[in-house]
Amino acid sequence: MARRNLNDLLAFVTVAREGSFTRAAKVLGITQSALSQTIKALEARLDIRLLTRTTRSLSLTPAGERLVNAIGHRIDEIEDELAALTALRDKPAGTVRITCADHVLRANLWPKLVPVLREYPEIEIEFDVSYGLRDIVADRFDAGVRLGEQVDKDMIAVPIGPKMRMAAAASPDYFARHGKPKQPSDLTAHRCIAQRQVSGGLYAWEFDRRGRELEVRVEGQVIMNTSPHIVAAALDGMGIAFLPEDEFSPHLEQGRLVRVLEEWCPPFAGFHLYYPSRRHPSPAFSLVLDALRYRT
Numbered sequence: 001m002a003r004r005n006l007n008d009l010l011a012f013v014t015v016a017r018e019g020s021f022t023r024a025a026k027v028l029g030i031t032q033s034a035l036s037q038t039i040k041a042l043e044a045r046l047d048i049r050l051l052t053r054t055t056r057s058l059s060l061t062p063a064g065e066r067l068v069n070a071i072g073h074r075i076d077e078i079e080d081e082l083a084a085l086t087a088l089r090d091k092p093a094g095t096v097r098i099t100c101a102d103h104v105l106r107a108n109l110w111p112k113l114v115p116v117l118r119e120y121p122e123i124e125i126e127f128d129v130s131y132g133l134r135d136i137v138a139d140r141f142d143a144g145v146r147l148g149e150q151v152d153k154d155m156i157a158v159p160i161g162p163k164m165r166m167a168a169a170a171s172p173d174y175f176a177r178h179g180k181p182k183q184p185s186d187l188t189a190h191r192c193i194a195q196r197q198v199s200g201g202l203y204a205w206e207f208d209r210r211g212r213e214l215e216v217r218v219e220g221q222v223i224m225n226t227s228p229h230i231v232a233a234a235l236d237g238m239g240i241a242f243l244p245e246d247e248f249s250p251h252l253e254q255g256r257l258v259r260v261l262e263e264w265c266p267p268f269a270g271f272h273l274y275y276p277s278r279r280h281p282s283p284a285f286s287l288v289l290d291a292l293r294y295r296t
Contacts, residue, residue, distance in 0.1 A: 008042040011035055012050060013075055016068040017140070019058055076140065080280055092283035093122035099134045100127065100145035103227050103247050104271050108161055109145070112291045123284045131225065132198035137276055142285055148269025155274040159294040163267040166206070167245035169257040171237040180260050181240070184216045191239035192218035196225040205242045207264040214264075218242075270294075 011028060015035070018024040025032040043050050050064035060068065100109060105127055113125060128134070128141065136144045147164070151157040168187075181187050184207045195203040202223070204215040220239045224230045227243050234241035234248075235256055241248075245265075251257040273292055275281075281289065 008038050008045075009071060010075060011038045012042055012064075013068055013072050015039060015051065015058070016060055016064065017072070017138075021058070073137075076137075080282070091122055092120055092287055094282055094284040095124040095126060096143070096282075096285050096288050097126045097128065097141045098143050098145065098273075098288075099130050099136060099139070099141045101131055101227070102129045103244075104145050104161075105129060107246060108271060109292060113288065116287055116291050120284070120287065123287065125288065130198075136274075143273050143275040143289075145271055145273055148272045151272055151274045154277060156277050157272040157274045158289060158292070159270065160273050160292045161270040161294050162296075164270040165245050165267050166242060166265045167248050167252075167259050168205070168240055168242045168261045168265070169248050169252065169259045170234055170240040171256065172258055173237045174234075174239060175258055175260075177237075180258075184214045184261060184264055187216050187218050187240065190218075191220040193220055193230050193233045193239045193241045194218055194223045195227075195230060195242075196223050198225075203242075207261065208266050209264045 011024070014027055015021060015024040018027060021032050021035055025035045028035065039051065048063045049061050050067060052059045052061055098109070109127070117123065117125065133146065133150065134141065134144055136142075145160070148157065148159070168181075174191075178190060181190060184205070187205065192205075197203050202217065204217050207214045207216065218240075222233050222238050224233060227247050230241045230243060231247055231251070233239070235251060240260070245252075245259075248257055248259070252259055273289065275285075
């Protein structure tokens with residue numbers, strides 16, 4: 001039986017995942033016209049349409065969806081095994097892709113990974129800054145960063161920081177003008193800096209005191225979807241903000257922000273690096289994991 005070149009299958013899976021010939025061609029390092037011809041040749045060889053294309057959209061046919069579900073993970077496994085072969089080289093090499101939020105990248109990941117990058121120049125690390133709960137398998141990341149309680153049970157989760165606490169804080173000027181809330185329910189009478197989630201809804205602030213859990217849906221003049229801008233709005237006296245306390249730390253220490261409702265913010269599991277349990281870590285990924293692992 002003649003052996004088949006599998007490049008066309010790799011091209012198809014890339015188009016299906018990227019949802020765009022333009023983006024897929026960029027990932028594969030080929031021209032868009034060459035990619036289009038490859039997909040057409042694959043459909044002709046299989047004698048079935050895999051993609052439905054219009055001038056504005058691209059979607060999988062039932063046959064295309066079946067094919068990508070059948071072979072996509074196998075292509076990932078092949079690439080993982082090829083990456084693992086770098087263990088036979090003198091120096092670890094390869095790319096490690098991590099998705100995380102911007103604050104944990106700045107405060108936790110980057111300081112720990114700079115020495116790794118300097119010591120191992122053949123290792124590349126790609127960071128995807130995202131506030132969404134990305135599917136790292138479908139989006140082909142090596143790992144992601146989430147709070148411990150958010151990590152799926154079928155993932156391996158490694159702590160990369162200590163336990164955390166939430167904090168409600170505002171500027172001294174804001175509290176001088178509006179007073180301080182004594183309990184979470186008082187927040188409904190205050191201007192609060194709301195946070196828009198990736199899902200589209202507003203985050204309901206969560207409090208807990210001696211097992212008594214409360215959720216407060218706050219309102220205010222300002223809605224943000226990134227934490228650095230929420231901190232900036234709080235510093236400008238626009239209202240009370242609610243974020244992990246380490247995002248406020250320098251401002252709290254220097255008196256630019258004042259914390260309230262501290263007794264309603266108990267510790268919880270902090271950030272974890274997580275990755276698929278079936279993944280065979282490459283030497284490069286193992287070095288990154290060891291550098292990030294939290295040690296008490």
